[in-house]
Amino acid sequence: MKVRKAVFPAAGFGTRFLPITKAIPKEMLPIVDKPLIQYSIEEARDSGIEQIIIVTSRGKTAIEDYFDRDPELEAFLLEKGKEELEKRVKQLSELAEYVYVRQKIAQGLGDAIMHSEKVVCDEPFAVFLSDDIIDSRVPVIRQLMDVYGQFGGSVLAVERVPRSKTSMYGVIKGEKVAPGVYRVEDLVEKPKEKPPSNLAIMGRYILTPTIFEALKTTTPGRGGEVQLTDAIRNLLATEEVYACQFEGTRYDAGDKLGFIKANMAFSMKRKEFRGELRRFLKKLP
Ligand code: UTP
Numbered sequence: 001m002k003v004r005k006a007v008f009p010a011a012g013f014g015t016r017f018l019p020i021t022k023a024i025p026k027e028m029l030p031i032v033d034k035p036l037i038q039y040s041i042e043e044a045r046d047s048g049i050e051q052i053i054i055v056t057s058r059g060k061t062a063i064e065d066y067f068d069r070d071p072e073l074e075a076f077l078l079e080k081g082k083e084e085l086e087k088r089v090k091q092l093s094e095l096a097e098y099v100y101v102r103q104k105i106a107q108g109l110g111d112a113i114m115h116s117e118k119v120v121c122d123e124p125f126a127v128f129l130s131d132d133i134i135d136s137r138v139p140v141i142r143q144l145m146d147v148y149g150q151f152g153g154s155v156l157a158v159e160r161v162p163r164s165k166t167s168m169y170g171v172i173k174g175e176k177v178a179p180g181v182y183r184v185e186d187l188v189e190k191p192k193e194k195p196p197s198n199l200a201i202m203g204r205y206i207l208t209p210t211i212f213e214a215l216k217t218t219t220p221g222r223g224g225e226v227q228l229t230d231a232i233r234n235l236l237a238t239e240e241v242y243a244c245q246f247e248g249t250r251y252d253a254g255d256k257l258g259f260i261k262a263n264m265a266f267s268m269k270r271k272e273f274r275g276e277l278r279r280f281l282k283k284l285p
Pocket of ligand 1 (some may be wrong): 011013017026040112129191254
């Protein structure tokens, strides 16, 4: 079955980015000239996703406004002869069909995904954590879709991380079934000791709709929240789950240093900034 829908949980507080996230949603922080979330929405569009389901909360209206039409601004730009800019602004509303779902209380990622059940219904869907910006030749969700097409079952994006960092991630134990593809045997959220591997789960998933039942029956873990990793672990009892070691460079833009690195890397990709930026960086003490 084709993956047509993608869920973007965006209802968190973004505490790692306080104080700015008190007023500006983390998803709207700019990487060069586009908000964080636009990078993953474009990745979804480039992978053939038709419907974008964004889970929002209070204080996040900037996201809805950004992906809406703005006839007054468009008319102003046209009047000033800025057709190219007008086209770019208008296109934002046409990247996909948008649906917004509200998570009233921030009860964790698992709960945010639960809120999309009525819109996703009974089909496989993608999940994007837009903090993870991945610069890749083939969009990462497309890479996961290819694994889903070949093996079926849910598919998690994984990346090798240094052993010292495994305690920051969900970590899988898997059996290699094809180059870069693992059949997941077990997974542990933020292992304190003895991680089962150094293959860490990153912010891209293809999930089968069975996940909704798994989320409902999973006992809340850390902080009283239902952890997505725990629900996926419960899925293993009834269906296969795979992991795809994707090709691409990932930036954790939900963290201040990762965000700065992402801004630098994406600025360096732009011809108009590259030379001057390199000279500027060399001069810094
Ligand atoms: P994070 O763990 O990154 O939380 O959530 P956060 O609130 O965004 O940021 P920090 O860690 O406090 O700095 C992963 C994803 O799940 C969403 C977030 O918006 C983010 O995209 N989320 C998290 C929700 O939608 N609802 C929640 O209750 C929690």
